[in-house]
Amino acid sequence: MAGEYYQANQFDMNESVLQTRQLGKQYGKRWAVKNLNLEVQRGDVFGFLGPNGAGKSTTIRMILSLVKPTTGETELFGYSLKSRRSDALRHVGGIVEKPDFYLYLSAYKNLEIIGALAGGIERKRILEVLDLVGLTSRGADRVKTYSHGMKQRLGIAQALLSDPELVILDEPTNGLDPQGMKEVRDLIVHLSRDRKKTVILSSHLLNEIELVANRMVIINNGELVVQGEVSKLLDEGEKYVVIDAKPQMEVESILLRQKNIIGYVVKDGLFEVKMDFAGIPELNKTLVGAGVRVQALIPKRSLEDLFLSMTEHSNEVRV
Amino acid sequence: MIRLIYYELVKIFLKKRTYLGFGIVLVIVPLVEVAMKLEGGRFLTMAMRGLSKDFLFFGNIFNGWFVAHQIMNSLWIHIPLLISFVAGDQLAGEATAGTYRLILIRPVSRTRIFISKYITTLIYTVVFVFFLAALSIGLALTLLGSGDLIILTRNIFLIPESEVAWHFIVAYLLAALTMITIASLSFFFSSFVENAIGPIVATMGLLIVCTVITVMPVEMFEIPKKFLFTRYLDIWQKLFLDPIPWNEIKIGMLYMASWTVAAVLGAWAVFVKKDILS
Numbered sequence: 001m002a003g004e005y006y007q008a009n010q011f012d013m014n015e016s017v018l019q020t021r022q023l024g025k026q027y028g029k030r031w032a033v034k035n036l037n038l039e040v041q042r043g044d045v046f047g048f049l050g051p052n053g054a055g056k057s058t059t060i061r062m063i064l065s066l067v068k069p070t071t072g073e074t075e076l077f078g079y080s081l082k083s084r085r086s087d088a089l090r091h092v093g094g095i096v097e098k099p100d101f102y103l104y105l106s107a108y109k110n111l112e113i114i115g116a117l118a119g120g121i122e123r124k125r126i127l128e129v130l131d132l133v134g135l136t137s138r139g140a141d142r143v144k145t146y147s148h149g150m151k152q153r154l155g156i157a158q159a160l161l162s163d164p165e166l167v168i169l170d171e172p173t174n175g176l177d178p179q180g181m182k183e184v185r186d187l188i189v190h191l192s193r194d195r196k197k198t199v200i201l202s203s204h205l206l207n208e209i210e211l212v213a214n215r216m217v218i219i220n221n222g223e224l225v226v227q228g229e230v231s232k233l234l235d236e237g238e239k240y241v242v243i244d245a246k247p248q249m250e251v252e253s254i255l256l257r258q259k260n261i262i263g264y265v266v267k268d269g270l271f272e273v274k275m276d277f278a279g280i281p282e283l284n285k286t287l288v289g290a291g292v293r294v295q296a297l298i299p300k301r302s303l304e305d306l307f308l309s310m311t312e313h314s315n316e317v318r319v
Numbered sequence: 320m321i322r323l324i325y326y327e328l329v330k331i332f333l334k335k336r337t338y339l340g341f342g343i344v345l346v347i348v349p350l351v352e353v354a355m356k357l358e359g360g361r362f363l364t365m366a367m368r369g370l371s372k373d374f375l376f377f378g379n380i381f382n383g384w385f386v387a388h389q390i391m392n393s394l395w396i397h398i399p400l401l402i403s404f405v406a407g408d409q410l411a412g413e414a415t416a417g418t419y420r421l422i423l424i425r426p427v428s429r430t431r432i433f434i435s436k437y438i439t440t441l442i443y444t445v446v447f448v449f450f451l452a453a454l455s456i457g458l459a460l461t462l463l464g465s466g467d468l469i470i471l472t473r474n475i476f477l478i479p480e481s482e483v484a485w486h487f488i489v490a491y492l493l494a495a496l497t498m499i500t501i502a503s504l505s506f507f508f509s510s511f512v513e514n515a516i517g518p519i520v521a522t523m524g525l526l527i528v529c530t531v532i533t534v535m536p537v538e539m540f541e542i543p544k545k546f547l548f549t550r551y552l553d554i555w556q557k558l559f560l561d562p563i564p565w566n567e568i569k570i571g572m573l574y575m576a577s578w579t580v581a582a583v584l585g586a587w588a589v590f591v592k593k594d595i596l597s
Contacts, residue, residue, distance in 0.1 A: 089426040100421065114422070114425070
């Protein structure tokens with residue numbers, strides 16, 4: 001899907017809308033973000049991936065001028081955030097972490113206030129964005145009566161209010177149910193494909209990025225790990241299939257006879273088989289046909305492993 | 320800028336806590352004035368017991384102006400607290416609610432946002448002080464009528480009925496200016512923290528410490544107390560002296576202005592450089 005989606009967005013791809021150079025933020029002795037060089041081009045759905053605490057939100061806060069960087073600089077649409085802040089932020093909208101609003105005011109009034117900070121927004125536009133996120137009927141209600149999902153959608157509405165060219169969404173699916181997550185993903189695709197927006201989507205879920213982004217970066221411990229096109233990054237790494245099947249002798253004899261298998265190892269009773277994913281259905285058919293009990297057949301990619309290992313490390317309890 | 324100020328006013332005046340101060344004044348002032356009317360001037364008679372042997376008083380001395388002046392004297396201790404409820408919430412409230420993340424990512428400079436918030440704080444302060452003025456004077460005159468204003472201090476002053484109104488207007492103007500200093504200090508503390516209670520406590524703490532230093536008859540405090548804002552907090556009272564010590568008032572207001580400017584510049588320096596982590 002990522003590859004297909006990428007093909008659909010080949011417009012003005014060479015124009016850079018966001019560039020960070022050696023961007024870094026230090027709190028005390030700890031570097032939350034270090035020497036980060038990012039480049040987002042017009043039309044990208046740019047996945048910003050990293051485990052919790054990797055420095056994604058700090059980076060987004062620096063890009064949106066909420067946090068002053070310790071080192072480096074950010075350029076948005078060719079304007080330096082340091083010297084031309086207003087020009088740089090004129091075409092940018094965003095959500096940073098959870099969506100917070102003036103709870104005692106209506107959604108409409110909240111958007112009116114935000115619009116005033118963007119130079120004034122017409123009533124028609126406010127109604128348009130409320131409609132886009134499906135909140136038209138609740139627009140007059142106080143935000144304190146909203147569910148988390150509704151606040152999240154209102155967060156997206158405020159990000160789109162001034163019709164920005166670049167939309168930065170920091171973990172926009174956090175706390176949403178699967179249906180809500182799908183709606184947000186659909187909205188991101190709609191923004192990019194139909195409205196020609198450039199989107200930066202931060203997430204700690206590789207799968208989420210894979211579904212919507214054409215380019216991505218992975219950061220960990222505040223440092224860049226890998227950056228590039230999603231389809232290429234996923235293709236470049238080693239691919240293998242994990243097979244949980246018995247009896248082991250029978251499985252091995254079948255694997256040795258298969259032509260499309262490059263090699264395999266057995267780890268903890270599981271087979272890790274290097275092969276082209278296109279051959280999975282045929283291999284499954286052969287195994288089942290030979291009377292092998294196949295419990296699981298899981299395609300794996302090294303990028304996924306890399307990300308999983310980072311996530312595991314980030315979840316370790318440090319004593 | 321006008322648009323920004325308008326929406327800051329919307330934010331303030333649609334918030335319930337804004338009306339806490341108004342509500343308290345709306346309860347206390349009528350309560351005190353009705354009680355004074357029911358007492359029928361016993362308070363004034365007691366206060367003037369010694370004087371009535373030597374002077375003859377004609378006309379309505381226990382009138383609306385007298386009561387309004389008493390209200391102004393007695394309530395003035397509590398007004399800074401009520402002002403700081405709102406002024407202290409101006410910046411810290413955004414941090415608490417997480418709405419800094421909503422407003423500070425817009426293509427408008429932090430300085431402009433700061434100015435609009437500060438002007439809104441000034442508007443609230445002035446409106447609040449003049450609400451107190453209108454309610455206490457208006458109700459007192461309605462209940463007890465007009466007349467000459469008698470001022471009982473170490474000396475006794477009598478301000479003719481025809482001149483009382485402008486004394487009160489200028490006194491309340493001075494009071495509003497002193498309350499702007501309090502609001503500015505609260506605003507300053509508000510720029511540091513991420514909850515609205517901190518600035519209220521800090522403002523009241525500073526007020527108490529400075530007041531203690533101001534009133535303590537200790538020699539080592541004589542020089543520093545000249546510079547403390549608490550020394551000039553009741554400068555409006557000088558409007559009811561005869562002759563009015565304008566020079567003293569001017570110097571007092573200069574000190575208050577210095578405190579105000581220092582607080583605002585300090586708050587601005589903190590606000591524009593602040594990392595938004597909430």
